[in-house]
Amino acid sequence: MKVKATASPYLLWMALFIIIPLGLVAYFSVTDRLGNFSLENYRASLAYSPVIFNSIWLAIIATVICLILAYPLAYNFSRKSANHQRTLILLIMLPMWMNFLLRTYAWMTLLENNGLINRFFGLFGLGPFEMINTSGAVVLGMVYNYLPFMILPLYSVMTKIDHSLIEAAQDLGCNSIQVLKNVIIPLSMPGVTTGVTMVFVPAVSTFVISRMLGGGSNMLIGDLIEMQFLGNAYNPNLGSALSMVLMVIILICMALTNMFEGVEEKEGMLL
Amino acid sequence: MHKNTLISLKNISVEFDGEKILNGINLDINDKEFVTLLGPSGCGKTTTLRIIGGFIDPDQGDVFFDGVRLNGVPPYKRHINTVFQRYALFPHLNVYENIEFGLKINKKLPESERKALVKEMLALVNLKGFELRKVTQLSGGQQQRVAIARALVNHPRVLLLDEPLGALDLKLRKEMQIELKRIQQRLNITFIYVTHDQEEALTMSDRVIVMKDGNILQIGSPTDIYNEPVNAFVADFIGESNILDGIMHEDYLVEFAGKKLECVDFGFAKKEAVDVVIRPEDWKISASEQGQFSAIVDSIIFKGVHWEIIAKHDDLSFMIHTTQKYEVGTSIGMSVVPEDIHIMHKMPPEGDSKQEEEA
Known part of the structure; x- marks a missing residue:
């Protein structure tokens, strides 16, 4: 395949900032501190499998909640008039204009033991409830931060579903639920897989949300990796091995969602 | 009411955004006839069709089907099927699945009977052997045939056709006109056809209904409409x-x-x-x-x-x-x-x- 000359800046960019760093990570993961070949890092990673499973589990819960929340929302948006659609999408995007850390800090002040929510319940003599530093708080933070990434791809696929297809389904005997099941869901599958990927991948690798809302008790794989590079447990070789493991997990998950999409037709995307 | 009357529109009015689309029209459609609603863009012919199909509820007036008032009955409960303007085939299903769609939804027919019905329809529209094709890979004329088969497989009493031949080239259009007429006579059901093409209307119809600005100007056989137009507009529009x-x-x-x-x-x-x-x-x-x-x-x-x-x-x-x-x-x-x-x-x-x- 002939590569066009105009593509060279991108190729250079990719080589410098993607291929080479990836190669370095892979190299570090199979060497010890002295630079000798060793699989010790991967063996050490195994010890952290509860953390890895916890990460995957929380990310799956957050993704499923996002999907359940976003799907009806996106469908409703897509059936509104063009003006309404613009406003609603703007409202969805609005929180994203604020810094990610700030948004998560805001949740801290809400969820704390003497935070706003508990003070509110205190007025009625209830609580305080233990909300911060639970896995529930971590999932909440994930859902809150990544929900727009689920809504947007779903919405963009759903606006492309021709209204006459819905009418045709009604004409052929579908009530609203059957229209949803037989037409809208199959045709929106490309949006579902994109949304799932866009929520699951950052959720499984996050460390900010788990650190701020999960406290010490809810360590995720992201926290673990960060500690190896920046924290007290400084061990870049182990960190690299963990990164490789995380990457493999993400690749497997993406392959699974793509397989799922492959069952449905990809034509929907083209419409 | 006429004995053979199947569909009856009584004093139907529709407004969109304050604009009158239909001005209290009255229309009786007989069982087993080929009726064409003919008129220029914006005359209300498609709106009339959509009222019969159940996609629009009239602001005023009543729709009767076989003597039963049909207002507010959703499309999926009507014994009426539609061939849409742009076919509206389901892109995620192949030809066979598209045609089978209505059978799967409505009736608890066993697989083997569904298969037989779909095969029969494919033969009727000359698409034998196309079962597994993707609808996106078909030509316009073939998509048209699938759309017709998909509607007819449910054995509706009335088939609504909304300018179904508009996107086809002249020669194919003429072929399909003859084919549609053949299918209608063979199945012996009511066809309600919408078009702005007067030649199409004259070729296929038992009766033509000429519309303008939300009013019905003339109802008659093609020869009546052509030879005895009621006014200069109809005369000019029909040839x-x-x-x-x-x-x-x-x-x-x-x-x-x-x-x-x-x-x-x-x-x-x-x-x-x-x-x-x-x-x-x-x-x-x-x-x-x-x-x-x-x-x-x-x-x-x-x-x-x-x-x-x-x-x-x-x-x-x-x-x-x-x-x-x-x-x-x-x-x-x-x-x-x-x-x-x-x-x-x-x-x-x-x-x-x-x-x-x-x-």
């Missing part, structure tokens, strides 16, 4: 016409283009100003001095079957269809027999009704 100002002096005597001529119409007021409609093919051309009118050939265009001549007589232009060629500038005589002079009341002056594109 080409010469429409001239005339004065009806008395019964059977009309004056137009400076000549008093015998005609076959009567019952007009004395000296009533009327529209005189003469079809281009009804003019007979003769030597200049032998015609009722003399005129000069202004232009001549070859149309295949005939030549189309525009001839000038004083300030008036006449369109004539003839099989003979005349050079531009030739003096000719033009005559018309009384039976071919159609006299019509002047249309009421155009109100503020606008012609807008249909949604």
